[in-house]
Amino acid sequence: MTEPKFPGAVPPERTSTVASVGVRLNVLEWGDPAAHPLVLTHGMWDHARSFAVLAPLLARRFRVIAVDARGHGDSSWSDAYMWFMDVADIAHVVRSLGRPTHLVGHSKGGGQATDAARAEPDRVIKLVNIDGFGPPALPDGDRPVPVRCAEFFEARRRLAQRRDWRPYKTFEDLVERRRAQNPRLTAEWLRYFAFHGGRSASDGWRWKSDPFMANGFGPWQPEWIAPSYRTLRVPMLAITGSEPDTWGPLPEAILAERLSHVPQLERCTIRGAGHFVHLERPRETADAILDFLGH
């Protein structure tokens, strides 16, 4: 099938790979290679092409580098997934540039970019976090941690039987699955997203993402976010949408408390956008980022 069109989506000008701790990361680039670098990191079950609208807007000033996280898009799979390894991957991309860079991350990629900025304060200049401030509380927080741990063990036992996604019969089935998760996004976008996030085989369509990621990222609790913000040494722009969505934004009281621990903070709320701020309001998002980063 031919690539679905989406208004404003621009294919990357260059692609390459970065080796990071046993995996090969797929990297997309827009803009002048000599311009100042800016690295984009996407969210869970997403991929670098989800920046195909935002990236060209930022590329007017920057060399924009969007990374497929391990297990996502065209990056290679791992046997196990852990938050820290994603952070290490971002740090590897940052180091590979050979000069300080800005970091812009969405959702899980925003949280991990924040940790990467903390780990590499001399290589990161400014940080933009787009609605990547964690959940309000664990969705199953009323169950004891050891019970959730036992469920994690059960899921790992089942992995021995599960090798791959079950295929969706048609491309439209794949699109429908994603629509259930992202009801605010247009059918036009979801077709573009699924085309680049899926692959077809004789028995149907599958996501490129590794199903093993469904078991989470190792030990973690929302209560650990705020204390970690205190050690952030670069300025952060926190972008959120104004509209409720299947994920985010956090209730303002929780978000404000969490962000109060960030030493150098600017905030920006984009009206009319849900969790995928950069897809629902790409121009406003790009303007806010470019204002914050300056020249």
Add this chain to the structure above:
Amino acid sequence: MRLEHGRIALELHELTHRAGPSLLLLHALYGSSTDWGEAPAAWPGPVYALDFSGHGQSDWVVGGGYCPELLAADADVALAHLGRAAVAGAGLGAYVALLLAGARPDTVPAALLLAGAGLDGAGPVPLYDRDLPVERTESEQAQSAHDPLVWVTELTVRPVDYAASFAQRARRLLVAENGTARPPWWEALRHHPNCELVNDDVRNALQRLAGNNR
């Protein structure tokens, strides 16, 4: 014997064959099933020792991603094979034994925690001020008996209340002591009503573990 944990193949070694209750031994960070010496003789039943992923004869994890919960899932795969077993772990293996005892109280009647490498983790609060993992070098890969990346387990946070929640659900928990200072998660167990303090001589501690199995 070979066991499957997702894409990772694990080696579980049967060290002794006598009839009786099973014991699963979990080695320390950078260790292997060969670390236990004569200790298994102190146990009145079959003794099994697991090589964690990245260690001994088990697979290295492609892309790293080592954390105590992943290694505990290794041990849980071994437990699924054994059905029911007491667990004894050293260092990182002790923390894993705690996780297993708290998450699987129905099939882990007792657990023994011994000191050893990998006991500390990154402390009780997340600071992320440690070095991040870097690529394994070819010489490291060629020369090392374990995956050089397994040290990333030392980056994982071990909050006191997290550890205590596992102790709370464990059927029986023995903590081997010799008066040395320990990380906060272990210190918290000392005062936990579910914990019995035992002398840190391994043979003696295993005999205590074998006795009074409620």
